[in-house]
Amino acid sequence: MPIARLTDDECRAALAELTGWTLRGDGLAIVRDFTFADFSRAFAFITRVALLAERADHHPEWSNVCNRVHVTLTTHDAGGLSRRDVAMARAIGKLL
Ligand code: H2B
Numbered sequence: 001m002p003i004a005r006l007t008d009d010e011c012r013a014a015l016a017e018l019t020g021w022t023l024r025g026d027g028l029a030i031v032r033d034f035t036f037a038d039f040s041r042a043f044a045f046i047t048r049v050a051l052l053a054e055r056a057d058h059h060p061e062w063s064n065v066c067n068r069v070h071v072t073l074t075t076h077d078a079g080g081l082s083r084r085d086v087a088m089a090r091a092i093g094k095l096l
Pocket residue numbers: 001057058059060074075076077078
């Protein structure tokens with residue numbers, strides 16, 4: 001289902017509201033690094049986000065090294081940022 005990309009103004013407003021997220025260099029995604037006490041906690045976080053993502057049918061791109069998780073949010077169906085990324089970033093924030 002097509003979804004609109006955020007306008008530049010909407011991107012700015014979203015970033016002002018979201019703690020810890022920054023705009024990727026190309027402006028098409030938001031990124032955030034998470035650091036946990038150990039790998040188990042990092043993996044538990046990944047699992048919880050995966051369940052959220054399945055429920056929302058909106059899936060992050062991510063990588064994990066030891067206790068760190070790097071998350072990228074972008075909307076493939078929109079070719080950039082959409083309100084789905086903002087909603088997912090908010091939902092992830094509530095897990096912390
Ligand atoms: N995740 C992300 N990040 N972007 C999408 O556009 C997207 C998705 N689309 N998860 C969903 C699945 C789509 O492919 C299905 C068909 O709804």
